[in-house]
Amino acid sequence: EVQLVESGGGLVQPGGSLRLSCTASGFTFSSYSINWVRQAPGKGLEWVSYISSSSSTIYYADSVKGRFTTSRDNAKNSLNLQMNSLRDEDTAVYYCARPGIAAPGADYYYGMDVWGQGTTVTVSS
Amino acid sequence: SYELTQPLSVSVALGQTARITCGGNKIGRKNVHWYKQKPGQAPVLVINRDTNRPSGIPERVSGSNSGNTATLTISRAQAGDEADYYCQVWDSSIEVVFGGGTKLTVL
Numbered sequence: 001e002v003q004l005v006e007s008g009g010g011l012v013q014p015g016g017s018l019r020l021s022c023t024a025s026g027f028t029f030s031s032y033s034i035n036w037v038r039q040a041p042g043k044g045l046e047w048v049s050y051i052s053s054s055s056s057t058i059y060y061a062d063s064v065k066g067r068f069t070t071s072r073d074n075a076k077n078s079l080n081l082q083m084n085s086l087r088d089e090d091t092a093v094y095y096c097a098r099p100g101i102a103a104p105g106a107d108y109y110y111g112m113d114v115w116g117q118g119t120t121v122t123v124s125s
Numbered sequence: 126s127y128e129l130t131q132p133l134s135v136s137v138a139l140g141q142t143a144r145i146t147c148g149g150n151k152i153g154r155k156n157v158h159w160y161k162q163k164p165g166q167a168p169v170l171v172i173n174r175d176t177n178r179p180s181g182i183p184e185r186v187s188g189s190n191s192g193n194t195a196t197l198t199i200s201r202a203q204a205g206d207e208a209d210y211y212c213q214v215w216d217s218s219i220e221v222v223f224g225g226g227t228k229l230t231v232l
Contacts, residue, residue: 035221037168045160045168045211047221059219062126095167100179108215111158113179115167 002026002114004034004096009119016086020119022079022096027114030074031102033057035112036081038092038121048094049081052104064090086123093118127216129224136230137202145227147195147212155214157195159188162209162226171210172197199229207231 008020022034036048049070050059058070069082079096097112130148137143147157157175160168170179172188175195185200199206212224 037221037223044209044226045162045213045223047223050221061220097168100170100173109156109174111160111170111173111179111213112168113170113173115169117167 004098004114004116006094006096006116006119009094009121011122011124012086013125014087014123017084018086018121020081020094022116024077029077032098033107034079035097036070037095037097040092051079088123091121091123093120126218126220127222129212129214129222131212131224131227134228134230136232138232140201143199143202143229145197145210145229147224148193150193152193152195152214153191157190158213159197160211160213162211168211202231204231
């Protein structure tokens with residue numbers, strides 16, 4: 001079964017750090033880019049970051065640039081999101097999601113057909 | 126940055142046709158994707174690249190995209206169609222953009 005599973009969420013104080021993980025199974029992880037998408041309580045979807053299959057291309061939303069870092073380990077079929085200097089507004093469910101095609105440069109134009117179940121991050125004092 | 130505009134809510138009678146719009150500047154030139162999300166669940170891709178249904182999505186769900194508006198159409202609406210729907214594009218400013226989401230209510 002094609003699957004993405006997030007972990008690492010929890011409660012953290014403002015200004016603190018947290019590291020999320022996303023583990024893949026059922027497909028050739030090293031061939032696909034991955035996106036991080038978050039959803040604040042009662043709000044819509046917000047894109048956070050994109051990392052290409054080889055890690056050569058990484059993009060961030062302006063709201064997290066300079067604070068969040070995405071990385072991946074294709075040998076371990078895993079992806080990480082290091083979140084520093086956390087703010088109240090970073091409180092959300094964080095999803096990792098895979099585009100529907102394994103094609104560097106073309107996957108931008110495809111929808112995300114595999115999503116994890118999400119992990120909850122709460123930033124509060 | 127690029128913006129996508131969706132109505133906050135759409136209502137449809139059981140068995141009728143619902144249309145959810147997604148507005149954006151020259152959106153017809155972009156590939157639009159649609160997601161369905163039920164409470165407490167992850168989003169599910171229902172339309173890929175304007176008009177393509179992933180496997181498992183019924184034929185009564187369709188998409189179109191032209192000019193400044195993309196549209197998700199759900200024919201013969203069922204209770205199970207009740208959900209939040211989001212449109213999404215990739216913008217050349219190097220970002221994924223989501224619409225604000227539309228809550229579909231089946232009456």
